[in-house]
Amino acid sequence: MLYNPSAFQEQDPEIIHAFIQAQGKGLFITSEANGLQSTFLPFVLYPHEGKNGVLRAHFARGNAHWKELRENTQCLVVFAGENGYITPSWYATKAQSGKVVPTWNYEMVEVRGVATAVEDTGWLRRLLTDLTKQHERTRPEPWHLDDAPPDFLAVQLKGIVGLEIVIHEIEGKWKMSQNKTAEDRSGVVVGLSDEADPHHNPELAALVNTRMKR
Known part of the structure; x- marks a missing residue:
């Protein structure tokens, strides 16, 4: 289980879903007969399917991980976002008592569920269409699956295997x-925002500031 103190918990489904969609890729992890297996995959989230949503992705057929999947294979997918080192030098408490230590700030979502391998060509084509739309939608001239020659695309589809995860649990931190x-x-926000600081991280500063306001 994810160690997640109440101060850090994010339970708003809209925020969690938006985070997964924005990250795009997650680390897919299973425990199989050959030990722990992991693959970094691009995912599409379907939040309104089933009770808790469904994740879909695809493997390269040459990746043996998909062959390890059995019926009702339990899995974990980790989506990691912005993160960075937090020095005690930014804390007001350092000057007051010195009772401070370094830490690391980060945002992440863990998804647990049941994974299934899918080899249906129609299913794979629908997934690739959705995946392409997700990442091409902001481009002035989005690339579409149909832009590729049909015979070329048919060969590419034979080279992949689908992955479907029915989500049982989803948790944000x-x-x-x-x-x-x-x-x-406040000291953390100022420190992360300082361009002269070796740990300058304006994206993380914005996230800390947002959480302060909440």
């Missing part, structure tokens, strides 16, 4: 200094 004092959190 945004560790953004919520367990610190208001002064210390």
